[in-house]
Amino acid sequence: MGSGARTEVERSAADWLARCDQGRADPAALEAWLGADTAHRVAFLRLRAAWDEAGRLQALGAGWQGEGPPPRGHWNAPPETRRERMLQALAAPASRPRKHGRGLQLAAAAAVAACALAGGLAWRSWTHVDASAYRTALGKTLVQPLADGSQATLASDSAIDVALSHRQRRIELLRGEAIFAVAKDPDRPFVVAAGRHDVIAVGTRFSVRRDADALRVVVTEGVVRLASAPGSNRPSALLPAGSVALVGDDGVLVRSMSPADADQLLEWRDGLLAFHDTPLAEAVAEFNRYNARKLVVGDARAGALRIGGSFRWDNQAGFVRLLEAGFPVRAETGGDRIVLHSR
Numbered sequence: 001m002g003s004g005a006r007t008e009v010e011r012s013a014a015d016w017l018a019r020c021d022q023g024r025a026d027p028a029a030l031e032a033w034l035g036a037d038t039a040h041r042v043a044f045l046r047l048r049a050a051w052d053e054a055g056r057l058q059a060l061g062a063g064w065q066g067e068g069p070p071p072r073g074h075w076n077a078p079p080e081t082r083r084e085r086m087l088q089a090l091a092a093p094a095s096r097p098r099k100h101g102r103g104l105q106l107a108a109a110a111a112v113a114a115c116a117l118a119g120g121l122a123w124r125s126w127t128h129v130d131a132s133a134y135r136t137a138l139g140k141t142l143v144q145p146l147a148d149g150s151q152a153t154l155a156s157d158s159a160i161d162v163a164l165s166h167r168q169r170r171i172e173l174l175r176g177e178a179i180f181a182v183a184k185d186p187d188r189p190f191v192v193a194a195g196r197h198d199v200i201a202v203g204t205r206f207s208v209r210r211d212a213d214a215l216r217v218v219v220t221e222g223v224v225r226l227a228s229a230p231g232s233n234r235p236s237a238l239l240p241a242g243s244v245a246l247v248g249d250d251g252v253l254v255r256s257m258s259p260a261d262a263d264q265l266l267e268w269r270d271g272l273l274a275f276h277d278t279p280l281a282e283a284v285a286e287f288n289r290y291n292a293r294k295l296v297v298g299d300a301r302a303g304a305l306r307i308g309g310s311f312r313w314d315n316q317a318g319f320v321r322l323l324e325a326g327f328p329v330r331a332e333t334g335g336d337r338i339v340l341h342s343r
Helices: 003-022 027-036 038-054 056-060 079-094 102-122 259-264 280-288 316-326
Strands: 129-135 142-145 151-154 159-165 169-181 190-194 197-201 205-210 215-221 223-228 237-240 243-248 251-256 272-279 294-297 306-312 329-334 337-342
Touching: 003 027, 003 038, 027 038, 038 306, 038 316, 129 151, 151 159, 190 205, 197 205, 215 223, 215 237, 215 259, 237 243, 237 251, 272 280, 280 294, 280 306, 280 316, 306 316, 316 329, 316 337
Parallel strands: 169 190, 294 337
Antiparallel strands: 129 159, 142 151, 151 169, 159 169, 169 205, 190 197, 197 223, 205 215, 215 243, 223 237, 243 251, 272 306, 329 337
């Protein structure tokens, strides 16, 4: 589901919640809409939770003089106005202040500029290799400019080694996932090595994710070539924008979608995890890539539940609360894990 479709679902959810708040909702029609797609139910539950947290008084500005929030229907604004206020309540938790101050941002920018200057001087030497290594801890991401003008964005618990020279640009993905925005340079292809495969580009934007026994390549701009290691019998594959290549022991599976939908798979860079009719077991695995406290699927029935929507990966507790509120799931918290059981 692209960002436009997701926005439309959230606006529809806000419409329904506004009707409920005014006592005008048809219960049967609401239940039909909620049951049509798991993304509908998730959007409605998230909006209702944000609405309750913000409080009807603060969200509507109703001018209520009594203690606590005003009663439902107190403010008789048009439904479209109420809907917009509710969408603001949904967006409010995401607009949290950055942890780093302006001074640190300026210092980081100055450091990047200094590195870029040093790298530019080094390129004058044909034999010089600009070698560097970048790592991220669990629950952290990193946007890292490279000396050739490209940019790498590392996901949680990821590591790359970079070797840039006048002749070639080579990055080794040791673990995790990274998005690469590649500066155009036809004479020096940009190669990302991940295990037994190379992902080769000239000027494009793509991500490579390396798991223990699999590899995923997502292309959102341009074309890349997926090549096997020397000596392999597997042919190369050209991947245009909108391609998602899954590489495993059984071969390479390539799916095609719109570049916008492919880009949604990379929303982790903005702090989000996007699911569309995704088994809960897979969603749990994604959350675990970013959190020290692990989610555990307690039984096969719970793991097979399908969910949809976008969630902040640093709000694991909110995700669990939503599961308990809208799905037949019971959470058992203990120590460094949360076990999700079916009920």
